[in-house]
Amino acid sequence: MAEPETPGWRRPGRTQRVADAFLAVPRRDFLPARQRRFADDDRPLDIGHAVTNSQPSTVRDMLELLDVHPGMRVLDVGSGSGWTTALLAHLVGPDGEVVAVERLPELVTAARASLGDRYPQASVQPARPGVLGVPERAPYDRILVSADAGELPDALVDQLAVGATLVVPVAGEMLRVTRTDAGRAVTRHGRYLFVPLLED
Numbered sequence: 467m468a469e470p471e472t473p474g475w476r477r478p479g480r481t482q483r484v485a486d487a488f489l490a491v492p493r494r495d496f497l498p499a500r501q502r503r504f505a506d507d508d509r510p511l512d513i514g515h516a517v518t519n520s521q522p523s524t525v526r527d528m529l530e531l532l533d534v535h536p537g538m539r540v541l542d543v544g545s546g547s548g549w550t551t552a553l554l555a556h557l558v559g560p561d562g563e564v565v566a567v568e569r570l571p572e573l574v575t576a577a578r579a580s581l582g583d584r585y586p587q588a589s590v591q592p593a594r595p596g597v598l599g600v601p602e603r604a605p606y607d608r609i610l611v612s613a614d615a616g617e618l619p620d621a622l623v624d625q626l627a628v629g630a631t632l633v634v635p636v637a638g639e640m641l642r643v644t645r646t647d648a649g650r651a652v653t654r655h656g657r658y659l660f661v662p663l664l665e666d
Contacts, residue, residue, distance in 0.1 A: 484529045538558050544612040545612070560587055565591070618634070
């Protein structure tokens with residue numbers, strides 16, 4: 467009998483470390499029971515509360531752009547199910563740190579349960595109304611945003627260390643932003659669909 471085909475988004479790509487992270491952190495572990503049979507589908511999956519677990523190929527694209535290395539400090543904005551948080555925790559390794567924020571208390575609880583004690587370098591906390599990110603723990607080496615901002619969020623750029631990178635969808639376009647001594651450098655990487663980034 468033929469082996470089942472490996473989903474395209476899980477095959478080796480531009481960055482082997484990202485491909486390895488997808489193999490090490492199964493998506494199904496971060497899905498509600500009713501959605502686990504669809505874990506290999508390359509599409510967003512509803513996890514309740516009008517939120518989705520993002521399309522795997524989109525997550526992969528974002529992680530490729532983010533270029534996370536072991537030992538880095540990463541901020542994960544809009545952690546949802548906790549899958550991106552776990553992927554980032556794998557990428558930073560035991561000497562790194564992932565600080566994740568999520569605005570829905572039910573998802574904070576679910577993400578913490580899914581992460582369990584497998585990733586002690588990662589934590590998930592409730593987002594504070596009117597505050598983007600966790601500025602009191604800045605600066606970060608990398609920031610990932612899994613929701614669409616209407617405009618580039620200066621509050622998150624300010625939480626980057628100089629030379630550090632933010633990946634964020636803005637008005638439907640994926641941006642890679644690097645903080646520089648003089649300000650910021652922005653590159654554009656195609657169009658994507660996300661739920662809106664909310665601050666309240």
